[in-house]
Amino acid sequence: MEKRIIDSFEDFQMLDYKVDYDNHQLFQGDVKKYGSPVRIFTNVPPHKISLPAEEGYRFCKVCNRYSSKENVHCDVCDICPSKDGRTYKHCFQCERCVKPNKEHCSVCKSCQLKDHNCGKPRQGCHICGALGHKRRNCPKTGSQSPAKRKKKWSEDGARKKMKCTKI
Known part of the structure; x- marks a missing residue:
């Protein structure tokens, strides 16, 4: 969601602060493997917001902001790149930092x-691979788009109503 937020609010930046939950059915206890999926976005310059050292945050002088201890500064990219609480590594072929569980594929x-499967298409349906539709409309899953579901529901409702009026 970061890209969408930044596109909508160009002067906002994401802080590295990890939000903890006290009462959330999905994100509580030890469920957060790499840290919270939620970050705080603000238009306050990040260097003006100090994050607690006792929680593992440190000030990166190069980035001029606080980062988590896992978010190690990359001298090649010149940023603290991590978005999910893991230590990213630099890929010289891609010329950017990537998650540690990824490696460069020459194909x-x-x-x-x-x-990963190199033959799997990057566009179209993730289920059957067809380019003519997306996953939510895949005929192999029996799922339908919200518009089709609504249309079917209203037709079913109309049919039931007609049956009721005929009785």
Whole structure:
């Protein structure tokens, strides 16, 4: 969601502060493997917001902001790149920092998961691979778009109503 937020609020930046939950059904206890998926966005310059050292945050002089201890500064990219609480590594072929569980694939020409399938299409349906529809409309899953579901529901409702009026 970071890109969408930044596109909507150009002067906002994401802080590295990890939000903890006291009462959330999905994100509580030890469920957060790499840290919270939620970050705080603000238009206050990040160097003006100090994050607690006792929680593992440190000030990166190069980035001029606080970062978590896992978010190690990359001298090549010149940023503290981590977004999810893991220590990213630099890929010299991609010329950017990537998640530690990814490695460069010479076929795809990008960093991918180690067990990825190079033949799997990057566009279209993720389930059957067809380019004519997306996952939510895949005929192999029996799922339908919200518009089709609504249309079917209203037709079913109309049919039931007609049956009721005929009785």
